[in-house]
Amino acid sequence: MTTLQGIAASPGIAIGPIHVVDPEEIEVQDGNLAKSAVSGEKERFRTAIRESLDEVRELREKIALETGEEQARILDAQIEILQDPEAQKQTLAVIERERKPAAFAYRRILTAVAARLDEADSEYYRGRAIDVRDVRRRMLAHLGGIRTHTLRDLKEPSLIVASDLPPSEMALLPRNMALGLATDVGGRTSHTAIMARARGIPAVVGVKGATDAAKQGAIGIVDGTRGIAIFDPDPETLADHVRKRGRYLELAAKRVELKDQRCATSDGRVIELGANLEVPEELPSVIENGADGIGLYRTEFFYLSRKQLPTEDAQFNAYRSIVEAMNPKPVNIRTLDVGGDKFASYLGTPIEKNPFLGLRGLRFSLSREEIFRTQLRAIFRASAYGNVRIMFPMVLGLEDLRRAREIVERVRLQLRKEGVAMASKVPLGVMIETPASVFSIDQLTQESDFTSIGTNDLIQYTLAVDRGNEAISEIYEPLHPAVLRAIRTVVDAGHRAGIPVGICGEMAGEPLYTVLLVGLGLEEFSVSPYLVPEIKTIVRATTFAEARELADRCMSLSTPSEVRTVVTEFMSRRYPGIIVPA
Numbered sequence: 001m002t003t004l005q006g007i008a009a010s011p012g013i014a015i016g017p018i019h020v021v022d023p024e025e026i027e028v029q030d031g032n033l034a035k036s037a038v039s040g041e042k043e044r045f046r047t048a049i050r051e052s053l054d055e056v057r058e059l060r061e062k063i064a065l066e067t068g069e070e071q072a073r074i075l076d077a078q079i080e081i082l083q084d085p086e087a088q089k090q091t092l093a094v095i096e097r098e099r100k101p102a103a104f105a106y107r108r109i110l111t112a113v114a115a116r117l118d119e120a121d122s123e124y125y126r127g128r129a130i131d132v133r134d135v136r137r138r139m140l141a142h143l144g145g146i147r148t149h150t151l152r153d154l155k156e157p158s159l160i161v162a163s164d165l166p167p168s169e170m171a172l173l174p175r176n177m178a179l180g181l182a183t184d185v186g187g188r189t190s191h192t193a194i195m196a197r198a199r200g201i202p203a204v205v206g207v208k209g210a211t212d213a214a215k216q217g218a219i220g221i222v223d224g225t226r227g228i229a230i231f232d233p234d235p236e237t238l239a240d241h242v243r244k245r246g247r248y249l250e251l252a253a254k255r256v257e258l259k260d261q262r263c264a265t266s267d268g269r270v271i272e273l274g275a276n277l278e279v280p281e282e283l284p285s286v287i288e289n290g291a292d293g294i295g296l297y298r299t300e301f302f303y304l305s306r307k308q309l310p311t312e313d314a315q316f317n318a319y320r321s322i323v324e325a326m327n328p329k330p331v332n333i334r335t336l337d338v339g340g341d342k343f344a345s346y347l348g349t350p351i352e353k354n355p356f357l358g359l360r361g362l363r364f365s366l367s368r369e370e371i372f373r374t375q376l377r378a379i380f381r382a383s384a385y386g387n388v389r390i391m392f393p394m395v396l397g398l399e400d401l402r403r404a405r406e407i408v409e410r411v412r413l414q415l416r417k418e419g420v421a422m423a424s425k426v427p428l429g430v431m432i433e434t435p436a437s438v439f440s441i442d443q444l445t446q447e448s449d450f451t452s453i454g455t456n457d458l459i460q461y462t463l464a465v466d467r468g469n470e471a472i473s474e475i476y477e478p479l480h481p482a483v484l485r486a487i488r489t490v491v492d493a494g495h496r497a498g499i500p501v502g503i504c505g506e507m508a509g510e511p512l513y514t515v516l517l518v519g520l521g522l523e524e525f526s527v528s529p530y531l532v533p534e535i536k537t538i539v540r541a542t543t544f545a546e547a548r549e550l551a552d553r554c555m556s557l558s559t560p561s562e563v564r565t566v567v568t569e570f571m572s573r574r575y576p577g578i579i580v581p582a
């Protein structure tokens with residue numbers, strides 16, 4: 001059994017036989033052309049470009065009709081690559097000077113382009129490598145290459161494992177043949193991820209080594225909600241995931257029914273259950289799943305998915321559409337949180353030895369005030385269209401919070417002077433993600449309107465465990481007593497100051513922890529949209545009294561394993577069939 005962690009790209013659990021798409025894709029002939037064949041070969045190349053363009057345009061139309069213009073636009077990148085004069089010129093030069101066949105020449109040129117894009121800092125450019133490979137594959141097929149193992153060989157509904165799955169392949173993939181997807185590369189905003197979500201196929205992307213580890217025809221599991229791919233599972237894991245899949249499908253069926261029900265314990269404690277949002281494409285699922293708002297809008301993905309700094313207007317339009325669609329429900333817009341594992345080369349962030357301890361989050365915004373101001377202007381403008389709150393990431397204490405607030409105030413006054421419409425009040429909140437902010441919580445709550453605990457970072461910094469390092473993931477323990485005490489400290493301070501305390505890290509979306517977190521006193525949860533029904537179901541079936549009892553009991557324990565045992569025992573008893581994280 002091999003378990004690989006990737007990025008949760010499209011929710012749901014799929015189990016089935018694995019179909020590995022051969023990363024070699026297409027074989028082409030090398031060898032030299034006779035001098036007399038050169039001009040014919042050049043013409044063949046031009047014809048292949050024309051035919052490929054026709055095909056892609058046709059495909060674009062098909063997608064536009066079936067899935068909508070938004071999805072169809074994804075293919076524009078491929079049209080651009082096919083029309084790229086530089087790649088054509090270089091290919092023609094190789095045919096001419098080296099007397100190489102067109103397929104060989106074009107493959108060499110595009111392979112180099114894709115390899116350069118793979119190395120790019122920005123997710124946007126890495127995503128383009130997939131398009132380049134797709135164009136290469138299409139052109140080589142036109143130029144007489146021989147396809148090796150491809151999607152066309154699919155004989156039965158399968159889990160598709162591929163290095164990447166370009167949009168054109170995704171578009172042609174019959175829905176009933178793809179049970180789930182796992183790809184070596186890609187991010188949450190890669191086109192594969194977006195299209196998988198749009199088509200309701202569970203998917204995990206960025207699973208390093210997936211194609212190497214997967215065996216053709218063996219059984220595999222894709223957990224697109226938690227971002228895990230498992231190949232050749234042992235009987236226990238398989239049974240566990242069959243159960244999880246059943247529960248997911250059951251909840252999916254209940255989604256409509258649950259949508260308008262309040263998220264409250266059976267003895268009346270109301271929990272505001274919001275959703276985390278990374279890309280605007282996720283908005284329909286936030287609404288469908290009945291979230292009470294957007295508890296965390298990670299705006300950096302908007303920056304990372306493009307080639308250059310987004311303008312104020314582009315940001316305003318994006319924020320406005322989200323805020324308007326959610327109105328009157330709140331949208332917590334988090335200001336840019338780049339740095340750490342999120343980079344964009346155009347931002348000119350320095351290469352750092354310890355990026356998670358470097359220029360990230362609010363520090364970055366304070367060091368690049370012009371970028372910060374532009375974002376704040378866009379957020380304030382969007383505030384006229386709904387219920388906006390602003391949240392700062394990676395706050396350490398009062399000094400950085402005050403600096404941020406000062407800039408916010410200046411931006412607000414300037415906009416007022418310009419006569420721009422804005423909400424009369426935009427609450428300002430701090431994310432509690434660092435031990436420093438936990439220790440400074442009584443000061444921070446005096447000068448903020450709300451707080452939200454970002455457990456992904458808080459756990460990382462409290463336990464000194466890199467959140468992305470698989471090798472030490474066992475000691476990344478959300479149930480560590482130090483983490484629970486940090487959460488309790490923040491909740492108590494929030495209550496003393498009379499401001500709400502929320503939680504928006506992945507811990508909030510893990511059903512096993514729900515009752516404990518309610519018992520610790522958290523009143524606002526923000527989770528992946530697809531987890532909203534599940535968390536709501538658990539909250540509605542508990543009482544605040546029993547939740548508090550569980551939390552008090554856990555707070556009296558001394559070691560992570562004691563806490564885990566108590567929580568697991570409690571949850572398995574109260575919620576038979578609960579998903580226990582591996």
Ligand code: PEP
Nearest residue numbers: 433454455456457504505
């Ligand atoms: C967190 O740290 O828990 C959080 C929600 O922020 P991010 O995961 O974007 O760092």
Ligand code: MG
Nearest residue numbers: 433454456457
């Ligand atoms: Mg964080």
